[in-house]
Amino acid sequence: MLVSVVMIVAASASIVAAVYRARGLRSDPHNPSLQALVSGLFVLGVSIATAAPVVYTPVNHAIGIPNLLRVTTHLGMIAFSVAITVMRLYVAYPAEEATPRARRRLIAYIAAGATMAVLFVAAPVDEDRVDWTIHYGDEPIVRLYLMVYLLTFGSAIFEIARLSHRTAKFLPAGPLRTGMRFTAIGASLGCAYAVYKAAYVAWSALGVTMPGPLAWLDREDLVSPLLATPGALIMVIGLTLPSWLPALRAGWTGIGLRRTYRNLYQLWRPLYDVEPEILFGPVPPARPGLRPGRLAKLVERRAIEIPDGMLRLAAYYDPAVQATAEASAARAGLTGDEARAEIAAACIRDALDAVRTGRRPATPAVLDLADATTLADEIRWLDLVATAYRRHATATPRASSTETAAAR
Template sequence: MSDLAAYLGAAVLVALAAYAFAIERRGVRRPIRWAALAFALSEGCSLALLAPGTVALSHAGVDGLSVIALGDTVRTAALSFLMLLACLLTPHPAPRHSPVRQATVAIAVQLGMVLLFVAAQPTLDADDKLIAAPSGRWWLAIRVVLFAAYAVWALVELFLALLPSARIAPTGPLRWGVRLILAAVCVGVVWTLWSYDDFVRVLQVGRLDGSEDTVSNSLGALCATLAVAGALVGKWTETFGAAGRWVRLCRCYFAMGPLWSALHEAMPEIAFPPGGRPLLVGRPAGIEFAVYRRVIEIHDGRLVLRAYQDAAVSDWLSSESRSSDAALVEAATIAIALENMRLGRRSAAGDGIAAEANGEAGPGGAGPGSVGLIPTDLDSEVRWLSQVARAFRRSPVIPALLERLRQEADSDGRQLNRPA
């Protein structure tokens, strides 16, 4: 279980570092991101090096003391990168946040860790525990305290540097990302303070776990998971937003289908030449092209139908239904214009609307049956035409109006055919 937690945390951090490195190579290089990348990579490598399974390789001929020393060195370097990140994130840095001063402190801590390790003269027992020499027990204990103090200092500085961003981040996802990273910092403090038992054990029996125990590795895996989630929550939000937009555009595309089919059946010339199958591309650009092309084709059909619009649509709707929904009025106007076109009936108001569309002063003007487009941008227009298409397909009022129109057409035809 301890190995699983350690290697899982290491894999998560190394994967995050590789992902961040790929992004940095394509974009603008920022010192803050490079510091975070270096911390994630160093911490992930230290988790893997100090895992019990890695230290146990000493039984297969690997120098276990060298593995532990290397793991501690990499882990201390991770703390130095964390301190550098805190310095870069501080808006008004104090003198202690100077990168040069922090680099000096980092080098001093690294040298101190190495010298204390050598002074302790440790050895590995059969259980992969570090056993300090009789004269090196205090040196090993001081080494544990030095690392814990440096880690808590770096984590507190990072917490203080990130805390203002949790309140002033411009968007909700960014705020939640900062909060998750703050939670990871808090877990990191608990993870570091858990080493108090190592200090007590070294002073009592001169023995120290060469690798992290189960609790430490579990806290490390939790810290890594929270840090990765906080770093990626903004990117996930963009991905989910793009997927949600793709779903909405697909829904609008299919919602406009019945209206487009009715117009295309009456006027096949409104359809552009086929341009592939953009719905299967799986990218927002493909579905956007398909949706906007459908919008243009619907509008081309509506322009042709202007000469067949009936000015009495609003009056008919008032008699059939009390609804004054603009989408229903537009849908009814299109449906009646299509029926008039099928019957070959051009209206005087429709001729006036068509003349006005061509820049002429038609006698009928726009007419009460013509409903102008409400939206002013393409996305709003897509939503508007989707509402019109739903009303065109679902409203029970439109079939009643069409039946009334057919009855009037039959009555007019009988009167024309009656002998004088």
């Protein structure tokens, strides 16, 4: 059951990835590298799905040809490896050099696939078996079939690993190099699968069984899928990562910016209500969209307007409120910017109330602000102040202070 679940997940991921990358063919329908990638991912997904035990036996019974999905799965794995090899050739070499290299490989792999089909038809495999290699591995024709398959698939997947590793070394740090490295890792697992399966066929033909601690190596029906399927999934991730990772990062950045903006807005709004002159441009929306560029500009505006509003409240900061906030921050174990943000939030909240009620301290307090040297540091500091302010804004407004005098 575990094998089936892993294989169905990997198959689904591969087919979804194929559909996702196929969108690029609308704008560049004659791109040979993209055509090979989309075709390879789709064939890989179908091949893994049809090899899953929960699919394999029912479909073979429905078709009426025992073990038919075995050969179609093997041919599909070869077709995938050929497609990705072609794609990597067009990435690693100029088109005029990649095209003849790709053509030679296609001819060799088509010949291998035809040989496999002939051998499969000739093999005495009349009983439908999920453990096909284990059950029929002692048949000479089946052994020859498997060796043709493993040599063809292994050589192709090894070339993918080699080309991906080679190309990654010359790429700058970024999604493309990361994708190449993932592809190389996944292809290396594919090589391990081919080597293991060939070794299993060899020692089975010699009548050798693995001793004690290595007995699990005789479970080819379990070991092969657990090597090939994760390798295929890692390759799918690597082959598609350059297209979706930047979008994922942009979306994650947009979510973070929106959270920061909405937090700052809760502090900006009351400052704007008492000091409209701080407005740097059009009144911003309370709930902006998720476009990172626009959100970044809005957050930068808040980082300019909020300090301006705090400066305009300088005459209303009460030393008594500041002292109370300092004691409260100390009791809470706050230090550094967190403590300063807590104190500033308490003073801002009280100063806004003082502006509305006409109170003014005889000697205003001077806030100890963060020592920000960059705009990013300033935004982080104001984010802390806004978070603290939201807590203070729910407190009951202070009616009066012995150190304040009414003024308008």
